[in-house]
Amino acid sequence: xxxLLTVEDLKVSFPTRTGLVEAVRGVSFTLGRERLGIVGxxxxxxxxxxxxxxxxxxxxxxxxxxxxxxxxIDLLSASPKVRRxxxxxxxxMILQDPKYSLNPVMSIGRQIxxxxxxxxxxxxxxxxxxxxxxxxxxxxxxxKRVYDLYPHEVSGGMGQRAMIAMMLVAGxxxxxxxxxxxxxxxxxxxxxxxxxxxxxxxxxxxxxFVSHDLRLVSSFCxxxxxxxxxxxxxxxxxxxxxNAKHPYTQGLLNCMPAIGSDRxxxxxxxxxxxxxx
Amino acid sequence: MTSAVSxxxxxxxxxxxxxxxxxxVEIAPGESFGLVGxxxxxxxxxxxxxxxxxxxxxxxxxxxxxxxxxAKRDKAFYRAVQMVFxxxxxxxxxxxxxxxxxxxxxxxxxxxDGERRILKALDEVGLGSGFRFRYxxxxxxxxxxxxAIARALILExxxxxxxxxxxxxxxxxxxxVLNLLEQVxxxxxxxxxxxxxxxxxxxxxxxxxxxxQGGRVVERLSSADLVAGxxxxxxxxxxxxxxxxxxxxxxxxxx
Numbered sequence: 001x002x003x004l005l006t007v008e009d010l011k012v013s014f015p016t017r018t019g020l021v022e023a024v025r026g027v028s029f030t031l032g033r034e035r036l037g038i039v040g041x042x043x044x045x046x047x048x049x050x051x052x053x054x055x056x057x058x059x060x061x062x063x064x065x066x067x068x069x070x071x072x073i074d075l076l077s078a079s080p081k082v083r084r085x086x087x088x089x090x091x092x093m094i095l096q097d098p099k100y101s102l103n104p105v106m107s108i109g110r111q112i113x114x115x116x117x118x119x120x121x122x123x124x125x126x127x128x129x130x131x132x133x134x135x136x137x138x139x140x141x142x143x144k145r146v147y148d149l150y151p152h153e154v155s156g157g158m159g160q161r162a163m164i165a166m167m168l169v170a171g172x173x174x175x176x177x178x179x180x181x182x183x184x185x186x187x188x189x190x191x192x193x194x195x196x197x198x199x200x201x202x203x204x205x206x207x208x209f210v211s212h213d214l215r216l217v218s219s220f221c222x223x224x225x226x227x228x229x230x231x232x233x234x235x236x237x238x239x240x241x242x243n244a245k246h247p248y249t250q251g252l253l254n255c256m257p258a259i260g261s262d263r264x265x266x267x268x269x270x271x272x273x274x275x276x277x
Numbered sequence: 278m279t280s281a282v283s284x285x286x287x288x289x290x291x292x293x294x295x296x297x298x299x300x301x302v303e304i305a306p307g308e309s310f311g312l313v314g315x316x317x318x319x320x321x322x323x324x325x326x327x328x329x330x331x332x333x334x335x336x337x338x339x340x341x342x343x344x345x346x347x348a349k350r351d352k353a354f355y356r357a358v359q360m361v362f363x364x365x366x367x368x369x370x371x372x373x374x375x376x377x378x379x380x381x382x383x384x385x386x387x388x389x390d391g392e393r394r395i396l397k398a399l400d401e402v403g404l405g406s407g408f409r410f411r412y413x414x415x416x417x418x419x420x421x422x423x424x425a426i427a428r429a430l431i432l433e434x435x436x437x438x439x440x441x442x443x444x445x446x447x448x449x450x451x452x453x454v455l456n457l458l459e460q461v462x463x464x465x466x467x468x469x470x471x472x473x474x475x476x477x478x479x480x481x482x483x484x485x486x487x488x489x490q491g492g493r494v495v496e497r498l499s500s501a502d503l504v505a506g507x508x509x510x511x512x513x514x515x516x517x518x519x520x521x522x523x524x525x526x527x528x529x530x531x532x
Contacts, residue, residue: 156316
């Protein structure tokens with residue numbers, strides 16, 4: 001399997017008044033057409049890793065890497081035009097909260113059409129048709145009605161489906177999902193994940209799934225990368241999660257209260273400074 | 278047995294929307310009671326109604342056998358009942374030091390030994406006195422929630438209303454805060470009413486729980502029943518399935 005994305009020694013740092021904050025400190029992995037999970041706590045650098053691949057790191061940050069290669073294109077030396085063409089067309093990103101990441105003054109349909117017409121030369125009518133098909137594909141029951149709704153008029157689950165539709169309409173090869181279901185209810189979460197899972201499988205996309213929920217990620221992905229303080233502490237197959245070796249991974253797994261396990265008090269993470277080395 | 282909190286036939290209406298429809302729950306003293314449901318099910322509204330933060334249109338709320346009228350609550354109520362909110366980023370005053378925020382309830386209630394109580398409360402929630410003169414933005418999410426718990430405990434209430442106290446926190450920090458809550462409950466013999474959408478958290482923390490949907494209680498059961506799968510309602514079962522995590526319908530795909 002040829003690699004769709006190769007990341008080698010990726011570093012992202014932010015200059016601040018009090019010195020350089022290193023958010024990502026040397027992350028390396030390769031991704032084929034598979035589902036890769038990146039897990040870690042707040043501040044572990046998991047989202048910044050996703051954003052660096054997408055090219056959404058803030059301008060004042062410093063991004064370096066020995067290699068950041070998407071299908072033969074070196075992303076770091078690519079011109080802004082090339083990256084713009086990639087973004088949305090071949091690499092797409094689903095963000096956490098549809099309440100904040102959709103344009104509040106544009107109807108859902110128009111936002112989907114905008115993505116499409118940005119990247120493909122299609123007529124207005126055809127774009128509308130494809131947007132409606134896409135809304136149907138994310139299992140929205142009445143696509144025609146939802147097409148004309150504004151983001152504030154739909155529920156969180158519906159908004160997140162609209163976002164998935166928007167991201168997939170141009171047929172990307174790599175999808176980065178940054179906590180796509182954290183803002184949703186548990187019951188809706190599974191529906192949205194089910195839709196995402198089906199579309200990713202049907203279209204043969206590569207998926208990078210960023211989340212803090214180790215259990216969720218392991219049930220969804222093929223492979224899991226665990227990050228701590230900007231570094232990868234462990235990489236393992238999702239099915240091997242029970243055999244995780246690193247104490248941090250074990251800690252993350254154990255600290256969740258699960259139905260039926262009576263542990264009082266819950267085990268907590270005892271963070272060791274050497275993990276960050 | 279007299280109950281710590283008794284809610285009977287409670288209705289809450291926002292304009293034309295019925296947020297709570299004929300809800301009754303009884304919570305015994307010293308009990309830890311869970312409310313579960315998805316967004317919009319009315320679980321937070323029930324807590325807010327008890328605290329006097331929601332427009333009650335029918336039914337009665339009794340706390341320690343005193344009937345509460347309307348949305349007005351007297352000082353004695355607030356000494357007995359305190360609330361911890363979901364989002365520690367939004368529930369602390371951004372421009373006041375921790376010291377000042379902890380002092381405010383004491384000043385309102387005319388408690389004299391503020392100094393001692395503040396130090397004790399901070400110590401209890403595992404924050405040293407070094408945190409006393411910091412501002413909320415200098416603390417992490419877990420530390421802020423600890424401050425919110427300290428603020429609730431400082432009046433030594435007997436009932437704590439917890440509105441999704443850990444859902445804004447990381448899994449690892451959640452474990453620390455849940456342990457802290459269990460600790461203070463044991464030490465102070467508190468009654469907990471805890472809202473959460475996470476069945477794992479609720480069964481861990483609570484003895485009994487009520488499942489809510491669309492402003493009604495659809496099922497009341499004990500945590501032991503839930504764990505053993507003795508569930509009467511389909512809705513509860515669907516929440517149970519949801520909390521088990523994502524499962525690929527492989528059979529359906531290959532068929």
